[in-house]
Amino acid sequence: MKREKLHKTTSFSISGAIIIFVLVLIALITLYPFIYTLAGSFNDGTDFEKGGVWLFPRVFTLDNYNAVFSDYRLWIGLGNTVLRTVIGTAAALIVTSCVAYAMSQRELPCKRFFRVYNVITMFFSGGIVPFFLVVNILGLYDNFLVYILPSLYSVYNMIVISTFFRGIGQGVREAAILDGASEMRIWWSVFMPMSTPVLATVGLWIAVMHWNSYLPTLLYTSKDESMWTLQYYLMRIIKDAALPEGDAVNENVTAQTISFAAMVIAMIPIVCVYPFLQKHFAKGAALGSLKE
Amino acid sequence: MEGKREENKVKFNVRHGQLAGMAGLSVICLFFFSYLPMFGLILAVKDGNKSLNILQAMLQSEWTLQNFVDLVVDERFWSVLWNTVGLNLLSLLFNFPAPLIFALLINEVRSKHVRKAVQTVANFPHFISWVIFGGIVLALTDMTTGVINPVLEAFGLSSPENPIDLNMPQYFWAKMIIVTVIKNIGWGSIIYTAAIAGISPEIYDAAAIDGAGRWTRAVRITIPMIAPTITIFLLLNISRILGNSFEQFYVFQNSANLSKSEVLATYIYSTGFTYRNYSTAAAMSFFEGVISVALLSMGNFISNRLTGRGLF
Numbered sequence: 001m002k003r004e005k006l007h008k009t010t011s012f013s014i015s016g017a018i019i020i021f022v023l024v025l026i027a028l029i030t031l032y033p034f035i036y037t038l039a040g041s042f043n044d045g046t047d048f049e050k051g052g053v054w055l056f057p058r059v060f061t062l063d064n065y066n067a068v069f070s071d072y073r074l075w076i077g078l079g080n081t082v083l084r085t086v087i088g089t090a091a092a093l094i095v096t097s098c099v100a101y102a103m104s105q106r107e108l109p110c111k112r113f114f115r116v117y118n119v120i121t122m123f124f125s126g127g128i129v130p131f132f133l134v135v136n137i138l139g140l141y142d143n144f145l146v147y148i149l150p151s152l153y154s155v156y157n158m159i160v161i162s163t164f165f166r167g168i169g170q171g172v173r174e175a176a177i178l179d180g181a182s183e184m185r186i187w188w189s190v191f192m193p194m195s196t197p198v199l200a201t202v203g204l205w206i207a208v209m210h211w212n213s214y215l216p217t218l219l220y221t222s223k224d225e226s227m228w229t230l231q232y233y234l235m236r237i238i239k240d241a242a243l244p245e246g247d248a249v250n251e252n253v254t255a256q257t258i259s260f261a262a263m264v265i266a267m268i269p270i271v272c273v274y275p276f277l278q279k280h281f282a283k284g285a286a287l288g289s290l291k292e
Numbered sequence: 293m294e295g296k297r298e299e300n301k302v303k304f305n306v307r308h309g310q311l312a313g314m315a316g317l318s319v320i321c322l323f324f325f326s327y328l329p330m331f332g333l334i335l336a337v338k339d340g341n342k343s344l345n346i347l348q349a350m351l352q353s354e355w356t357l358q359n360f361v362d363l364v365v366d367e368r369f370w371s372v373l374w375n376t377v378g379l380n381l382l383s384l385l386f387n388f389p390a391p392l393i394f395a396l397l398i399n400e401v402r403s404k405h406v407r408k409a410v411q412t413v414a415n416f417p418h419f420i421s422w423v424i425f426g427g428i429v430l431a432l433t434d435m436t437t438g439v440i441n442p443v444l445e446a447f448g449l450s451s452p453e454n455p456i457d458l459n460m461p462q463y464f465w466a467k468m469i470i471v472t473v474i475k476n477i478g479w480g481s482i483i484y485t486a487a488i489a490g491i492s493p494e495i496y497d498a499a500a501i502d503g504a505g506r507w508t509r510a511v512r513i514t515i516p517m518i519a520p521t522i523t524i525f526l527l528l529n530i531s532r533i534l535g536n537s538f539e540q541f542y543v544f545q546n547s548a549n550l551s552k553s554e555v556l557a558t559y560i561y562s563t564g565f566t567y568r569n570y571s572t573a574a575a576m577s578f579f580e581g582v583i584s585v586a587l588l589s590m591g592n593f594i595s596n597r598l599t600g601r602g603l604f
Binding site for chain 2: 024027030033040048051053105108124126208231
């Protein structure tokens with residue numbers, strides 16, 4: 001009540017209006033690039049070249065999308081990306097939460113060792129060339145597993161999940177112990193079902209990371225088309241400014257408008273999960289910040 | 293260890309074994325994908341350049357400091373270092389405060405709907421890959437079909453007869469700074485928003501009764517209250533003075549802007565993967581890692597001394 005009244009006196013001030021104006025401006029600037037892309041993706045390629053397609057398509061066409069969809073490399077990239085996102089996310093969640101469970105328990109032996117061992121890797125890494133060497137030694141070069149195994153475990157995500165686990169409390173675990181459940185069982189059948197908010201948050205982070213990554217294709221494969229991911233395909237279209245290979249490519253499309261269509265296609269899943277991300281991420285990030 | 297366990301009167305039992313086994317998963321994963329690569333940095337003091345079997349070269353060739361000498365005499369390396377440090381210092385100047393200011397502004401909005409709408413839009417670019425975001429920015433800055441030139445014309449900075457080619461090297465740094473601010477302003481701010489949400493409203497009410505305006509409340513209450521969060525992020529940012537997002541720079545880089553766009557991350561890539569000078573690239577990674585850890589420790593020490601808080 002009191003608070004409400006106090007703020008009412010300031011809510012119609014000039015400074016308030018300026019703040020809203022600045023924030024709306026920031027929002028428009030961040031939103032606009034996507035509107036531009038959407039407009040371009042539905043516009044005739046040669047017409048787009050003349051410039052001026054800024055908000056809406058001027059000469060509407062679906063040719064750009066047809067051209068992208070007729071390119072077999074899109075489907076390879078999409079297949080690999082979906083596969084690595086689904087498998088990679090599920091596997092990473094299991095491994096990361098398993099470690100998080102153990103790390104959240106006071107009884108874990110050698111806790112100091114585990115903690116130091118984990119934290120060191122947050123501050124020092126070998127870099128891409130030694131990593132390339134390891135990938136080769138492990139036989140992961142040009143192997144689909146190179147998309148899955150290196151991202152199985154992340155220290156940061158482990159800290160976020162274990163912070164949540166710690167909040168569940170000892171009573172739950174002790175009750176399960178009395179029932180004779182093993183630690184694995186307690187983690188899987190008791191803690192996991194109780195932690196859907198944090199698992200959803202971290203799972204979405206991991207999934208987005210998988211969906212957006214193109215580096216492993218560039219660095220750790222021979223760039224054979226069968227290993228392409230969606231983002232790598234996009235990068236080739238954008239950087240090489242090359243027309244896709246497909247029978248629906250005609251003179252009405254350009255590399256530019258086709259790349260717009262491909263970008264829109266690649267953004268659709270992100271747009272679909274975005275409301276969930278938006279709902280959960282602030283909570284998750286706040287959890288992460290509590291770790292220090 | 294033994295003594296400690298006896299002290300706590302806890303015997304090592306099956307449960308401890310199970311827990312250790314679960315935590316041990318992290319030991320295995322990190323051993324292969326974090327510690328082995330660190331061990332691989334030995335390449336930096338071996339002669340592995342252009343070798344067909346890197347592992348063999350790493351294990352069998354002579355110990356040498358030649359790779360570091362090569363770097364010091366490489367003019368290219370110094371210009372790359374200048375780009376990296378310059379860009380990251382500018383980034384510290386703009387990209388670090390931007391999310392903080394954004395969070396402070398958001399905090400001043402009373403309407404929940406406006407707040408939510410602005411945050412929803414501003415957070416979105418964070419989840420879009422650099423490939424897509426970079427592709428869009430390249431299109432937006434195009435001389436004929438882009439939007440930036442018409443906007444500059446409206447301000448009298450460009451003209452249709454003589455448009456500015458924003459892909460020229462001299463605009464690269466400004467472009468990178470602006471693009472990073474746009475992509476990260478929303479996401480970067482949520483950590484501050486979360487910290488601000490933890491401040492007790494009573495403090496603001498008390499200040500308001502004393503006649504403190506928006507500005508005073510932000511500067512005298514909000515910022516001091518979230519200072520620990522700000523310190524941590526400042527320390528992390530400073531320690532990354534030699535680090536850039538490879539994914540970001542690789543997308544924007546082309547042969548025309550190379551003089552301004554080559555940073556350590558991309559130079560390591562081209563040295564190691566294009567020219568196959570594995571040892572030279574490893575030497576650069578090692579250099580980057582050492583500087584980063586040194587800066588982090590130094591910043592942490594200073595922060596502990598001055599404010600009594602730090603990362604560790």
